[in-house]
Amino acid sequence: MSVLATLRGISKTFGNGTLAVDGLNLDIGDGEFLSFLGPSGCGKSTALRMLAGLMPPTSGSIDWAGGARPQVGFVFQEPTLMPWASVFDNVWLPLRLRHISRADAARSIEEALDLVGLSAFAKVYPRELSGGMKMRVSIARALVTRPPLLLLDEPFAALDEITRFKLNDDLLALKTELGTTVGFVTHSVFESVYLSTRIAVFSSRPGRIVASIDIPEPLPRNEEFRLSAIYADHCRAVSAALHTAMEMNIDAPQQPAVPR
Amino acid sequence: MSEPRTNGRPTGAFPDFVLPVAIFIAAIAGWEAIVRINKIPPYLLPAPSLIGETIVKDWPLLSGSLWVTLKITFSALFLAIAGGLFLAILFSQWKWVERSFFPFAVILQVTPVIAIAPLLLVYLDAQTAVLVCAFIVAFFPILSNTVLGLASADHNLVELYELYGASRWQQLRLLRLPGALPYFLGGLKIGGGLALIGAIVAEIAAGSAGQGTGLAFRIAEAGYRLNIPRMFAALVLISVTGIAIFLFFSILSHVLLGRWHDSQRSRET
Numbered sequence: 259m260s261v262l263a264t265l266r267g268i269s270k271t272f273g274n275g276t277l278a279v280d281g282l283n284l285d286i287g288d289g290e291f292l293s294f295l296g297p298s299g300c301g302k303s304t305a306l307r308m309l310a311g312l313m314p315p316t317s318g319s320i321d322w323a324g325g326a327r328p329q330v331g332f333v334f335q336e337p338t339l340m341p342w343a344s345v346f347d348n349v350w351l352p353l354r355l356r357h358i359s360r361a362d363a364a365r366s367i368e369e370a371l372d373l374v375g376l377s378a379f380a381k382v383y384p385r386e387l388s389g390g391m392k393m394r395v396s397i398a399r400a401l402v403t404r405p406p407l408l409l410l411d412e413p414f415a416a417l418d419e420i421t422r423f424k425l426n427d428d429l430l431a432l433k434t435e436l437g438t439t440v441g442f443v444t445h446s447v448f449e450s451v452y453l454s455t456r457i458a459v460f461s462s463r464p465g466r467i468v469a470s471i472d473i474p475e476p477l478p479r480n481e482e483f484r485l486s487a488i489y490a491d492h493c494r495a496v497s498a499a500l501h502t503a504m505e506m507n508i509d510a511p512q513q514p515a516v517p518r
Numbered sequence: 519m520s521e522p523r524t525n526g527r528p529t530g531a532f533p534d535f536v537l538p539v540a541i542f543i544a545a546i547a548g549w550e551a552i553v554r555i556n557k558i559p560p561y562l563l564p565a566p567s568l569i570g571e572t573i574v575k576d577w578p579l580l581s582g583s584l585w586v587t588l589k590i591t592f593s594a595l596f597l598a599i600a601g602g603l604f605l606a607i608l609f610s611q612w613k614w615v616e617r618s619f620f621p622f623a624v625i626l627q628v629t630p631v632i633a634i635a636p637l638l639l640v641y642l643d644a645q646t647a648v649l650v651c652a653f654i655v656a657f658f659p660i661l662s663n664t665v666l667g668l669a670s671a672d673h674n675l676v677e678l679y680e681l682y683g684a685s686r687w688q689q690l691r692l693l694r695l696p697g698a699l700p701y702f703l704g705g706l707k708i709g710g711g712l713a714l715i716g717a718i719v720a721e722i723a724a725g726s727a728g729q730g731t732g733l734a735f736r737i738a739e740a741g742y743r744l745n746i747p748r749m750f751a752a753l754v755l756i757s758v759t760g761i762a763i764f765l766f767f768s769i770l771s772h773v774l775l776g777r778w779h780d781s782q783r784s785r786e787t
Contacts, residue, residue, distance in 0.1 A: 312677050332681055338674040341778045342696045354692070355682040383778050 262288045268318035278304045280464035291440045293450035293457045301465020331400030333410040337392035339384040346380040370402040390421035409441040430478040451492045461503035469499040564747040572751040587732040594652030595713040602660030610668035627658035635723035651720030656713035660705040667701025703771045710763040
C-alpha cells in the first residue's frame with residue numbers, strides 16, 4: 259500500500275501552554291480506514307485537525323504523497339449545517355465556494371445525496387430532519403467534492419446506538435464504493451474495531467500514539483462480523499492497549515498537584 | 519378528564535385573536551360608558567366616539583401632519599438601517615474599527631435624545647434636526663444587534679469555510695449575513711419603534727419654535743388651545759403608526775425566517 263501522508267515529530271502546544279500532541283509519528287496508507295482511538299483530551303481531534311489543515315502544528319512536518327494536501331472532506335461532531343439553507347444548498351456549499359453554479363453542481367449534489375440515501379430530502383431544511391439524517395447531510399457535503407481523504411471527528415458520538423450502527427454500515431459501504439482514505443476519531447473501542455483497517459491508540463497528556471493495531475478483516479463488514487469471535491478478540495486486544503495507554507498516563511509525571 | 523388546555527386557557531371553537539379583540543372592544547366601550555354616565559366634559563376626557571369624530575373632522579389637518587411624521591420616521595429608519603448595516607459589516611471585518619468606533623455609537627445611544635435635541639436645533643433647521651434625532655435613537659439597536667449577529671457564526675462552519683478556501687467576501691455573504699438575519703430583524707423591530715419615538719420627542723423639543731407640522735407639533739399646538747379631543751386624535755394616529763411599524767416588521771420576520779428559525783415556529787405538541 260502506498261503512503262498518502264507522512265507525519266513526523268508533530269507537536270501542538272496551545273496558546274494557554276497545554277501540550278496537546280507530542281512527537282507524533284504516523285504513516286497514513288492510501289485507502290486505509292484509520293481510527294484515532296483514545297480517552298477524552300488525548301489530542302486525537304487535534305491530530306485530525308492538523309491533518310485537515312484546520313490548525314498548523316507547532317513543530318514537525320506533514321508530507322503528502324502528491325506534494326500538497328489533497329482535497330479533504332471533513333465531518334464534525336455536530337452536523338454543522340447552515341439552518342437557513344435547504345439540504346440541497348448545504349451540500350452545494352463546497353462546490354459553491356469554488357464558484358460552481360447551482361445548475362452545474364446539481365448532478366454531483368444529487369449523487370452525494372443518493373450515496374447517503376437522502377435523495378428525497380433535497381428541498382427540506384435541516385431543522386426538519388432527525389439527528390441521524392442531519393449527520394448524513396453532513397457526510398454528503400463532505401463527499402460532494404469526491405475527496406481522496408475523508409476525516410471524521412467523532413461524528414456519531416451524539417447519536418443513539420441503533421442510528422450509529424446503521425451509519426457505521428453506511429460509512430463502510432461508502433468507503434468501499436469510493437475507495438476513499440478515511441481518518442476517524444472515536445472514543446469507542448467497539449466502533450473503531452468494527453470500522454477500521456487500522457487503529458492508532460492514543461495516550462493523553464500529552465497526546466501520543468502508543469499502539470498501532472491492524473484489523474485485517476476485509477471491508478465492508480456486517481452484523482455477522484459484529485457478532486463473531488474474531489471481532490471480540492480484536493476488541494479485547496484494543497481494549498487492553500487502551501488500558502495500557504491510560505495507565506501510562508496515570509504513571510506519567512504530570513504537572514504537580516502541589517507546588518514543590 | 520377536563521377539556522384540553524394550552525397555557526392554562528381553555529381551547530374552544532374560537533380562533534386565538536377573538537379574545538384579545540373582544541377585551542379591547544370592551545375596554546373602549548367601558549371608556550365611552552364612563553365618560554357618558556359621569557358626564558365628563560370633553561376638555562377633561564373626550565369619549566372614544568368624539569376622538570373618532572375629531573379624526574374624521576380634522577382629517578385634512580391631521581393627515582398632513584401624519585404624512586410629515588411618517589416621512590421623517592421612515593427616512594430616519596432607512597438611514598439607520600443603511601448606516602447600521604454598513605457599520606456592522608465594517609466592524610465584523612476589522613476588529614480595530616469596532617474597537618475604535620463602537621464607543622462613539624455607545625455615547626450617542628446613552629445620551630438621552632431629548633438632551634441633544636435643543637443643540638441640534640441650534641445647528642440645523644427644525645426638519646433636519648428632528649430627522650437626525652430619530653436617526654440617532656433608531657441607529658443603535660440595529661447596529662448592536664447586527665454586530666452581535668455577524669459575530670455569532672458557528673465556529674465549526676467558519677472552519678469549514680476556511681477548509682474549502684472561502685474568501686472573506688464569500689464568508690460574509692454566505693455565512694455571516696444569513697446567520698445575522700434574525701438578530702438584524704430583532705434590531706429592526708426595536709429601531710422601527712424608536713424612530714417614531716425619536717421623531718415625536720424631537721418635534722416636541724422643537725416646540726412652537728420649529729416650523730414642524732408633524733403629529734407631535736399638532737399635539738403641542740392643540741394643548742395650547744385646550745383642544746383635548748384633537749390631542750387624543752393625534753395620539754391615536756401616532757399609536758396606530760407605531761403598531762403598523764411593529765406589525766410590518768413582525769410579518770417581515772415571519773416571511774424571511776419562517777422556514778428555518780426557531781423563533782418563528784411553534785413547538786410540536
